[in-house]
Amino acid sequence: MVESPPVRARAAASAPVGDWRHYPPLELPRILDAALSQIVEHGYDATSVRTIAGEVGVTVPALYYHYDNKQSILVALLDHAMRTVSSHIDAALVEAGDDPVRRLSGVVEATALYMANHPDLAFLDSERRSLTPENGAWYREHRDAIDVQLRDAIDDGCSAGVFATPVPDSARLAILSMCQGIASWYRVDGPKTPAEVAAEYVRIALAAVECTAMEFDEVGYDASVLTRDG
Template sequence: MARQTSRTKQSDRARREDLELGFEPDPGADWRHFEELKLSPFLEAALEEFGAHGYHGGSVRAIANRVGVTLPTLYYHHGSKQDLLVTLLMGSMHDILVRCRHALTEAGDRPEDQVAHIVECFTLYMAHRRRLAFLDGEVRNLEPENRERYIAQRNELSVMVRRIVDDGIKDGVFHTPYPAEAVRAVVSMCQAVAVWYRPQGPLSEAEVAQRYVTLALDALVLRTRGT
């Protein structure tokens, strides 16, 4: 049996803690499937409060009242309002990256398939987890150290897409003259889904994701192999 390293043990422990908070388990190859997310009562109340009033407008006392506990009880589980925001943002970003890594693995070696899978995965997350994803707008309210940690993780997705695009340009599949701007546009386009998408609308999450795959490949100036 393979021996666990200290880093592996720490990672496993971190994910167990995340699951206690209500974040999803690793979806594995089933990255297109989303179960209903059941956050811990404290995080659910904070998400509702921040969604209704923003981070600055949200009240710790109101969060405690939503849960039905006293302030000391809330502070026992989460030391501050900042801690609640950090936990929600970091948990969401971790889940996005885990899903995108699985999508990338499934895509194979062709850059056009890799981009398609990443964009589909990212868009699906923005639509299914829009309440969590919408909190990205509160990154400006993170304390400097927390903001640095979060942005470093968020940038990992852009770096992932940029590497694929660079490979596609070398492979003669993508022909955009502006790869950096194209990647930025694709990532921003997908992020915006959390702002406008509503499940009561005319398109399902999967339909939106497929349309965004087409838009992304058009932005990268995809040329079919052999033409």
């Protein structure tokens, strides 16, 4: 039986990425791929191990050879989701350096691109309520790490005088909420690409923190309309 790695091991590492703006098509083992489709369509509680096994074409005992139970499958999917988005955010922050404007922009862009490119994985966040206490603690720890990265960028921007918001915590929560919402409405056959959506959300995020020092970057953000009079 292939057991899920320990909580601490799961939370410890994300594979490095090259181009953090590029999210390749999702590739999952057959069991996880089938489970993801079923959970997105029916919800975790209404998805059975027997149904997943039937979708894959294996017996239930054969599925249990790979995963202890349905909870282990959910944990494996959430682990993949967290590693994916975290690795891209980490790479974006490395590229951004110490500049809080670029750091905030990088976190928001990487998150928005993840939500638009992998909405099914992003949907799994709504199933965190189904995690056991131990797995729930792991997931909150990993999820909170992204929150900290965003908070640090905003706090540093406020300290440097480039963000003028008097309510940084509320701005942070608003930014997180709007990014998470992308997965619920974005469609690949819609009028905008993931990159276009991400660029717009960066502009909105910079407006939310009342950014006073604007730049162009590689994606072409024209934030001049947000510049405040000194």
